[in-house]
Amino acid sequence: MDILQxxxxxxxxxxxxxxxxxxxxxxxxxxxxxxSIGWTTNYLLIKNGLNAVHASLVGAFIVAIVAYIFxxxxxxxxxxxxxxxxxxxxPGGMAYNAMRSMLENDYVAGVEGIVRALMTSGALAMGLVxxxxxxxxxxRSFTKGRTSIESFIKNKKATKAK
Amino acid sequence: MMxxxxxxxxxxxxxxxxxxMMESGAETYRVEDTMLRMAHSQKLDHAQSYVxxxxxxxxxxxxxxxxxxSINSRVTDLHKxxxxxxxxxxxxxxxxxxxxxxxxxVNIQKTNFFLPISLQVLAAAIIxxxxxxxxxxxxxxxxxxxxxxxxGLYIVTIVHDMTxxxxxxxxxxxxxxxIIAFLAVFFxxxxxxxxxxxxxxxxxxxxxLITNAVRDLMAGHFIAGMTKGAEAFLTAFAIGSGxxxxxxF
Numbered sequence: 001m002d003i004l005q006x007x008x009x010x011x012x013x014x015x016x017x018x019x020x021x022x023x024x025x026x027x028x029x030x031x032x033x034x035x036s037i038g039w040t041t042n043y044l045l046i047k048n049g050l051n052a053v054h055a056s057l058v059g060a061f062i063v064a065i066v067a068y069i070f071x072x073x074x075x076x077x078x079x080x081x082x083x084x085x086x087x088x089x090x091p092g093g094m095a096y097n098a099m100r101s102m103l104e105n106d107y108v109a110g111v112e113g114i115v116r117a118l119m120t121s122g123a124l125a126m127g128l129v130x131x132x133x134x135x136x137x138x139x140r141s142f143t144k145g146r147t148s149i150e151s152f153i154k155n156k157k158a159t160k161a162k
Numbered sequence: 163m164m165x166x167x168x169x170x171x172x173x174x175x176x177x178x179x180x181x182x183m184m185e186s187g188a189e190t191y192r193v194e195d196t197m198l199r200m201a202h203s204q205k206l207d208h209a210q211s212y213v214x215x216x217x218x219x220x221x222x223x224x225x226x227x228x229x230x231x232s233i234n235s236r237v238t239d240l241h242k243x244x245x246x247x248x249x250x251x252x253x254x255x256x257x258x259x260x261x262x263x264x265x266x267x268v269n270i271q272k273t274n275f276f277l278p279i280s281l282q283v284l285a286a287a288i289i290x291x292x293x294x295x296x297x298x299x300x301x302x303x304x305x306x307x308x309x310x311x312x313x314g315l316y317i318v319t320i321v322h323d324m325t326x327x328x329x330x331x332x333x334x335x336x337x338x339x340x341i342i343a344f345l346a347v348f349f350x351x352x353x354x355x356x357x358x359x360x361x362x363x364x365x366x367x368x369x370x371l372i373t374n375a376v377r378d379l380m381a382g383h384f385i386a387g388m389t390k391g392a393e394a395f396l397t398a399f400a401i402g403s404g405x406x407x408x409x410x411f
Contacts, residue, residue, distance in 0.1 A: 005295070009292045009295050009296055010292070012288060013289050013292035013296065016285035016288045017289060017365075017369075019277060019281060019282060020238075020286055021238045021239075021240050022238070022240055022275060023240045043296075075251075076244050077188070077192065077240075077247050079188065079189060079192075079243065079370075080240045083370050086369060086373055087364075088293075088296065090372065092360060093360055095402070099405070100356070100409065103406055103409055121372065125372075125376035125377075128377070129376065
């Protein structure tokens with residue numbers, strides 16, 4: 001039940017981010033799906049006692065993998081799917097708490113929170129980039145060195161010939 | 163002479179494509195890649211492009227003078243990136259001519275693909291409501307966050323149109339989010355101030371900038387990465403100071 005609620009709500013939230021970022025309308029539900037998968041993974045990992053930094057790494061990794069697959073499927077830039085998917089993972093809560101501590105003159109807790117938020121966003125970035133590079137390598141071996149542009153040309157020419 | 167004119171058109175076309183992509187918030191390395199691919203498809207083998215978030219320099223080598231274009235405003239408009247991507251793919255696979263591609267790009271630049279502002283505000287409001295729950299809040303806090311988030315995005319859009327100063331509009335929006343959350347708690351329409359504020363500022367988070375900054379840094383575009391990182395930091399700072407102002411009272 002808990003998982004279902006998280007899946008559904010993060011799906012709605014990420015789809016709405018798609019609207020704010022003005023993604024092409026037919027891809028909005030797919031953006032939602034990317035975010036939903038990423039957030040729920042992150043949530044489950046944290047719930048099972050994993051550090052937030054590691055959980056963000058895994059979450060971002062999965063977001064990027066799913067986004068890459070969708071990007072190939074729709075022949076659109078990957079950024080469309082990954083941007084709204086990664087937003088729920090941004091450590092906004094940590095940054096907020098850190099700022100709050102700073103305002104209460106508790107600088108030690110504030111700096112600790114900022115460092116933790118920085119670590120988490122670093123892990124997020126690492127996950128995104130690693131997954132993209134990995135998927136590129138993987139797909140290159142699948143398609144025997146044919147890039148997406150070349151297969152695009154081939155498909156277009158095939159449809160034109162018909 | 164004929165060749166020269168053709169080259170001029172190619173430069174116009176490629177620069178325009180780069181400019182639209184950069185203004186819509188594409189990654190710098192992707193813009194550079196797209197421009198070079200388009201150039202190579204037109205048999206311009208010595209083309210060089212240098213892209214930064216504030217301007218693009220493009221040169222064909224010795225035959226033509228180097229051209230630059232400046233980029234003054236950057237928004238997040240992923241629809242335009244997709245469209246330019248399609249045009250460049252068609253051009254590189256020789257499915258369209260240069261003239262057609264240029265016309266299409268001019269059309270893309272002129273058209274406003276944004277959904278109506280009311281729909282965007284509604285989406286932002288829903289985002290805020292959802293994030294209250296995702297961050298472990300109670301359903302009782304959702305209505306307050308719903309209003310705060312919608313108001314935040316509306317203010318950021320309106321003030322940015324009026325003043326063109328990004329920092330100021332984000333500061334003001336965060337301030338209003340904070341005030342609405344504070345009033346909601348004061349009049350007992352919400353319970354947890356932290357959760358309402360946190361949900362309310364989520365639509366303002368510079369997600370695209372953060373992703374792009376890191377992606378550009380990793381791709382070796384250090385200048386673009388650092389400047390985008392600075393922009394993201396400034397946005398975060400604006401939001402933080404807006405909220406801080408409310409919390410200190």
